[in-house]
Amino acid sequence: MRLILLGPPGAGKGTQAVRLVERLGIPQLSTGDMLRAAVAAETPIGLKAKAVMESGGLVSDDIVIGIVADRIEEADARKGFILDGFPRTVAQAEALDRMLQQKGLKLDAVVELVVDQDALVHRIVKRAEDAKAAGQPVRKDDDPEVFKTRLAAYNRDTAVVSPYYEKTDRLKRIDGMQPIDAVTEAMKAAIGG
Known part of the structure; x- marks a missing residue:
């Protein structure tokens, strides 16, 4: 099963991805993790990425797609994979579709967790308030201003990806405001398995 999880930061994609990994026996693929691994392994695409990163540039969509293409060839991803946080743009979604088609593969579903922002x-x-009250440090991601900035970036850049998949009838929307177990059950119903 080849899946994409979409939704804004804090929607529960990571929580649901862990449950899908356990249930389906397929890996969750993070482009950041894949990029770091490719650079560390000094793969041809990893060396290209390293050169761009060392010069202070942003890694191009072509490099990211190349890293995804290499990663899904690994043994643990042959039965499928979960992409969480990628694609972030329509151009990346189109490039991902082309790459999968070249490999004779297709996405089984794109699941969007819909939430009240x-x-x-x-x-x-x-x-954040509860952490402060308990004398615990506030996670960087839980800083309200940082979170609002991430949410604004998602709305500006990434929210346009779901209409792309909706046009191809691959998009499954799930109410991400439900309790965690209810979201899990809704995902099972949406994707099967």
Whole structure:
């Protein structure tokens, strides 16, 4: 099963990805992790990425797609994979589709966790307040201003990806505001397996 998880930061993609990994026996692929691994392994595409990163540039979509293409050839991803946080743009979605088609593969589903963004901000603010009250450090991602910046970037750049997949009838929307177990059950129903 080849899946993409979409949704804003804090929607629960990571939590659901862990459950899918356990249930389906396929890896969750993070482009950041794959990029670091390719650079460390000094693969041809990793060396290209390293040169770009060392010069202070952003890694191009072609390099990221190349890293994904290499990673899905590994034994643990042959039965499928979960992409979480990628693609981030329509151009990346189109490039991913082309790459998969060249390999004779296709996505089985794109699952979007739909959430009330105001409620998400409130949840993050409360989590930060609870951490402070307990004398614990506030996670960088839980800083309300950092979170709002990430949410704005998602709305500006990444939210356009779901309509791309909706046009191809691959998009499954799930209410991400439900309790965690209910979201898991809705995902099972949406993707099968």
